[in-house]
Amino acid sequence: MACYSACKTGAISITTDCKGFYIPEVNSELCLNCDKCKIVCPSLNELSGSSDFQQQTFACWHKDEKIRMISTSGGVFSGLVRYVLSKQGVAFGVRFDDEFRAVYEEADNLKKLKYFRGSKYIQSYVGDVYKTVKQRLENNVIVLFTGTPCQNAGLRSYLGKAYDNLITVDIICHSVPSPLVFSDYIEYIRKTIDSDITEINFRYKKPSWTVYSMRIDFRSRKPYIADYFTDPYLIGFSKDYFSRDCCYECKYTKLNRQSDITIADFWGYVSDDRRYRNDEKGISLVLINSEKGSKVFSAISAAYIVRQKSIQEVMKNKSLYTPYKKNPLSDDFWKEYLEHRDFELVKNKYFYKRRGSLKHRLSRFIDDYSFLIPKRLRKFYERLKDELKRRSKGE
Numbered sequence: 001m002a003c004y005s006a007c008k009t010g011a012i013s014i015t016t017d018c019k020g021f022y023i024p025e026v027n028s029e030l031c032l033n034c035d036k037c038k039i040v041c042p043s044l045n046e047l048s049g050s051s052d053f054q055q056q057t058f059a060c061w062h063k064d065e066k067i068r069m070i071s072t073s074g075g076v077f078s079g080l081v082r083y084v085l086s087k088q089g090v091a092f093g094v095r096f097d098d099e100f101r102a103v104y105e106e107a108d109n110l111k112k113l114k115y116f117r118g119s120k121y122i123q124s125y126v127g128d129v130y131k132t133v134k135q136r137l138e139n140n141v142i143v144l145f146t147g148t149p150c151q152n153a154g155l156r157s158y159l160g161k162a163y164d165n166l167i168t169v170d171i172i173c174h175s176v177p178s179p180l181v182f183s184d185y186i187e188y189i190r191k192t193i194d195s196d197i198t199e200i201n202f203r204y205k206k207p208s209w210t211v212y213s214m215r216i217d218f219r220s221r222k223p224y225i226a227d228y229f230t231d232p233y234l235i236g237f238s239k240d241y242f243s244r245d246c247c248y249e250c251k252y253t254k255l256n257r258q259s260d261i262t263i264a265d266f267w268g269y270v271s272d273d274r275r276y277r278n279d280e281k282g283i284s285l286v287l288i289n290s291e292k293g294s295k296v297f298s299a300i301s302a303a304y305i306v307r308q309k310s311i312q313e314v315m316k317n318k319s320l321y322t323p324y325k326k327n328p329l330s331d332d333f334w335k336e337y338l339e340h341r342d343f344e345l346v347k348n349k350y351f352y353k354r355r356g357s358l359k360h361r362l363s364r365f366i367d368d369y370s371f372l373i374p375k376r377l378r379k380f381y382e383r384l385k386d387e388l389k390r391r392s393k394g395e
């Protein structure tokens with residue numbers, strides 16, 4: 001948090017609200033009313049304006065299939081970490097601690113990379129990471145910082161100036177769910193399976209990258225694997241029941257980004273060329289937002305299959321520019337949840353199993369096999385889809 005990092009008197013601490021989200025708390029007895037915390041707060045201030053740089057847009061995936069399969073999307077993050085470490089730099093990313101809380105950590109060697117891999121769909125704990133980043137930058141160490149757009153904005157605002165040795169990477173961000181709900185969910189799974197949890201993967205690529213699963217490994221039982229139509233936590237997250245309220249009005253969800261490079265899933269990827277079809281092992285979307293980002297991406301590109309894409313194709317990923325709407329039942333869910341703290345109860349009432357609609361499955365099938373469809377027919381299909389979408393919105 002920028003305010004927590006900027007306060008020189010220690011008046012701000014990080015605590016949790018009743019829904020388990022990390023928030024700053026001010027101790028008025030230690031506060032000098034200097035307003036530094038307000039000056040650096042990205043929520044209270046205008047974001048920095050757009051640059052002249054012409055954004056570049058790519059789809060890409062790692063040539064090493066093993067790296068690709070253990071990464072969330074196409075594995076761009078792994079290449080970026082390798083790049084900074086090869087320059088004696090350090091990388092900051094998010095890992096699980098012993099209690100499966102998502103926390104920031106610094107890596108100066110490749111051993112830690114495996115802990116950062118994998119999206120953890122919960123709000124992560126920033127702690128003192130901005131201060132550590134600043135120390136490294138001042139000592140002329142090359143730093144790679146990855147995080148949500150608001151975490152990137154917080155860092156930039158706290159630093160207050162540009163550093164040549166800082167590479168910033170943001171993810172396209174749906175929202176961050178409640179750490180409280182997540183900890184109750186894993187406790188529910190632990191009790192049901194009756195064994196200690198050893199690993200959690202929110203994006204296990206079975207049956208595929210697009211229809212991913214929650215996978216939880218145990219000390220003495222077979223893994224729990226449930227796809228996103230079935231797993232109650234993934235349903236609750238994707239249906240926007242328990243994310244932070246501010247995420248539903250996120251001001252960072254737009255094309256003008258807070259970083260040098262933006263990474264995400266290339267949802268809706270299509271290819272005319274069979275060699276570059278979606279083979280369901282994971283495809284990254286990459287937005288290059290600055291000269292520095294372009295230089296770094298060129299330096300890692302040899303390890304990847306890279307396909308240039310148009311901004312229209314990239315914009316199939318709606319999380320890039322439209323905040324998700326809060327579920328109309330979210331307030332009911334929270335009321336009941338905070339009253340009973342019973343995951344099984346809310347699971348049965350709100351997060352029950354769904355089936356993917358036929359339309360959804362058909363659309364995915366057509367995208368994946370589009371290289372078999374003649375170009376003109378495909379264009380006709382795209383136009384028809386847009387028209388139907390417009391009509392369903394009543395435009």
Ligand SMILES: Cc1cc2nc3c(=O)[nH]c(=O)nc-3n(C[C@H](O)[C@H](O)[C@H](O)COP(=O)(O)OP(=O)(O)OC[C@H]3O[C@@H](n4cnc5c(N)ncnc54)[C@H](O)[C@@H]3O)c2cc1C
Nearest residue numbers: 071072073075076077093094118119120146174264265319
């Ligand atoms: C909360 C969240 C929501 C997301 N929403 C979308 C979305 O709506 N659409 C989309 O296309 N992509 C989304 N992503 C991004 C996507 O899931 C991948 O993280 C991204 O494509 C990188 O993939 P990779 O294969 O390069 O990375 P991997 O090698 O899997 O690395 C994962 C990266 O995510 C970071 N990370 C993991 N958990 C967190 C966390 N809780 N907070 C901050 N950073 C974290 C790690 O530090 C690492 O940099 C989201 C990610 C997160 C964490």
Ligand code: SF4
Nearest residue numbers: 007031032034035037
């Ligand atoms: S006003 Fe100054 S002293 Fe008070 S909490 Fe903010 S930064 Fe700290």
Ligand code: SF4
Nearest residue numbers: 149150173175247250
């Ligand atoms: S949706 Fe916006 S406010 Fe919420 S975590 Fe992501 S970037 Fe931050």
